[in-house]
Amino acid sequence: MNFEYTDKVKSLQEKLNAFFETYILPVEEEVAAFTFNPENRWKQWPGMEGLKEKAKAAGLWNLFLPNSYGELSPGLSNLEYAPLAEIMGRVLWSSEVFNCSAPDTGNMEVLAKYGSPEQQEEWLKPLLNGAIRSAFLMTEPQVASSDATNIETRIVSDGDDYIISGRKWWSSGGMNPHCKVAIVMGKTDPTAHRHQQQSMVLVPMNTPGLKVIRPLSVFGFYDSPEGHAEIELDHVRVPKSNLILGEGRGFEIAQGRLGPGRIHHCMRLIGMAQRSLELMSQRASERIAFGKAFKEYSSIRQEIAQSQCEVEQARLLTLSAADKMDKEGNKKAKELIAMIKIIAPKMALKVIDRAIQIHGGKGVGPDTPLAHFFVAARILRLADGPDEVHLHQLGKSVINNYSK
Ligand SMILES: Cc1cc2nc3c(=O)[nH]c(=O)nc-3n(C[C@H](O)[C@H](O)[C@H](O)COP(=O)(O)OP(=O)(O)OC[C@H]3O[C@@H](n4cnc5c(N)ncnc54)[C@H](O)[C@@H]3O)c2cc1C
Incomplete structure (x- = not known):
């Protein structure tokens, strides 16, 4: 094991630190004042998109992604990414500037790894570009969700569609006005082996039947504009082509x-x-x-x-x-x-x-x-x-x- 940072990592660290000194730290107080002001709840700080453009132009974009996507991602290893993510951890909202924030990172990895070419075109591309944001809906209020086999949301086949019904909460990013799609975990076959009952489906946030019930605060913090949402899925209909990987693979x-x-x-x-x-x-x-x-x-x-x-x-x-x-x-x-x-x-x-x-x-x-x-x-x-x-x-x- 050799954890000496390579020249490539040192140069990225230098670049990222310089970006922080020039663009992030000088506006830290302004962003905090904006996001903690209840009048601005669920609004994006107006300077965010400008900073994202600057980070993209500097090649500090999608650093988390192990696969290279041309100019959109340098394809760093986990060991290379670790010291860069550490720098981002110094300012809580900064990961988004580099398109490296959860839950988008995990969702992009899922789509890159398991998404169909059509799903990648429709959702992965805009996510990689930072044009939209996403949520991941697994946890449910009525069951102990640390055991994911407990999940009760149903994904029922109906011709060429699935109909999804259930209730989710702690859906991070679900309050963000830029959140356009959710990956929803539910059960397609509750009678199958306990690890093959679940599937994951892409659900556009504007699908009829998907209702954001309320934002959940954490010790009084709303983590605006992402937030953590409680969401009801009431007979939400999506085409079967929205299923990721296959039934039972959730x-x-x-x-x-x-x-x-x-x-x-x-x-x-x-x-x-x-x-x-x-x-x-x-x-x-x-x-x-x-x-x-x-x-x-x-x-x-x-x-x-x-x-x-x-x-x-x-x-x-x-x-x-x-x-x-x-x-x-x-x-x-x-x-x-x-x-x-x-x-x-x-x-x-x-x-x-x-x-x-x-x-x-x-x-x-x-x-x-x-x-x-x-x-x-x-x-x-x-x-x-x-x-x-x-x-x-x-x-x-x-x-x-x-x-x-
Ligand atoms: C701010 C925040 C953001 C989140 N974001 C997301 C998100 O984006 N998407 C999403 O799907 N979920 C999200 N979650 C949900 C989170 O992953 C769950 O809260 C977590 O998995 C625990 O599930 P639960 O709340 O149902 O707790 P439960 O499963 O009810 O567990 C409660 C407690 O029981 C104890 N316990 C459980 N299992 C064991 C065991 N085997 N041995 C001993 N003790 C045990 C633990 O102390 C545990 O904390 C988020 C949660 C928070 C607070």
């Missing part, structure tokens, strides 16, 4: 989709934690209490040192998982992906919490990104599989490995 697609998605979240969490560490170090250097600079207090030095250790540990584990995905495929890397999915959100929460504490009241207010980081990291102990589910699966694999 579980297989979900597994393929979640591996890269999980590690992308971890990469961004390292970025959030790294920035929190930098902010707390700066604060410790500036502030004085009881006649001494914060940085002179042993307890504060220990908090900062501990944070540095934990960020670096998680970074190396993320790179290790990314490396294994590149060399041996997502399936073989599943234990490492589970390990980092368990480690990274908790690590980030600890580091962000220490940074908040050292900032005092400022840490929980609107003048630093720390409060929003804390919420974003907390979500990731649940989303893409709660900690316990990954621990359960990992524990099973470890026991099997050592008891053979």
Whole structure:
């Protein structure tokens, strides 16, 4: 294992850091003021499309995608993408500027890997161009959705169409006015083997019967303009050509989709934690209490040192998982992906919490990104599989490995 960044990665890091210095950091406060203003809810910050054009022109576009799409994607490996996603994690809304934000990234990977040529033309192309956005509808309010076999939404065959009925929630991106299509998971055959009952279907957001019920807030944050929607599907009719891969293949697609998605979240969490560490170090250097600079207090030095250790540990584990995905495929890397999915959100929460504490009241207010980081990291102990589910699966694999 050699995690020394290659010249290609170093040059992309330099380019991305320069982009942040020139275009992202100078507008960070403006974007925060815009998005947290309730009057602007579900509106896009007006400068976003301009920044996207600049990122595209700079070749900083679709960096997450392992397949090359000519000028639209450089086709980076996971190991190459990891330090770039880390930079994007430093500013929560920035991934969209580079067309690298969830859930679009996972949806694009699904369409690139499993979509028919027609589906790719209709949906993948505009997604790759950043012209539209998308949502992924798996979780349902009435069942424990961490076990995807529980999903109850029905996808019923009717001549050349499917009729879809069910209720979804926590559909990230579902409130965004640019969200034009959803990948919906439901059951085509509830009598089949438990992992072959599910299918995935493309549903345009304007299909009759698809109704956004409400936006869900997370600790009071609406994550506008993407939001997290509760959505009703009431006899939603779509042509059978909207089915992805084939009936009964939904579980297989979900597994393929979640591996890269999980590690992308971890990469961004390292970025959030790294920035929190930098902010707390700066604060410790500036502030004085009881006649001494914060940085002179042993307890504060220990908090900062501990944070540095934990960020670096998680970074190396993320790179290790990314490396294994590149060399041996997502399936073989599943234990490492589970390990980092368990480690990274908790690590980030600890580091962000220490940074908040050292900032005092400022840490929980609107003048630093720390409060929003804390919420974003907390979500990731649940989303893409709660900690316990990954621990359960990992524990099973470890026991099997050592008891053979
Ligand atoms: C902000 C946010 C964004 C999200 N975005 C999306 C999205 O875009 N699309 C989408 O489909 N979903 C999304 N989700 C949903 C998320 O993936 C689910 O919340 C998650 O999978 C858990 O499912 P559940 O909420 O039904 O919890 P449940 O399945 O009811 O689980 C609740 C708790 O039970 C415990 N538990 C479950 N299984 C085990 C076990 N095996 N061992 C021990 N304990 C266990 C865990 O503590 C778990 O947290 C999002 C969630 C949030 C909060």
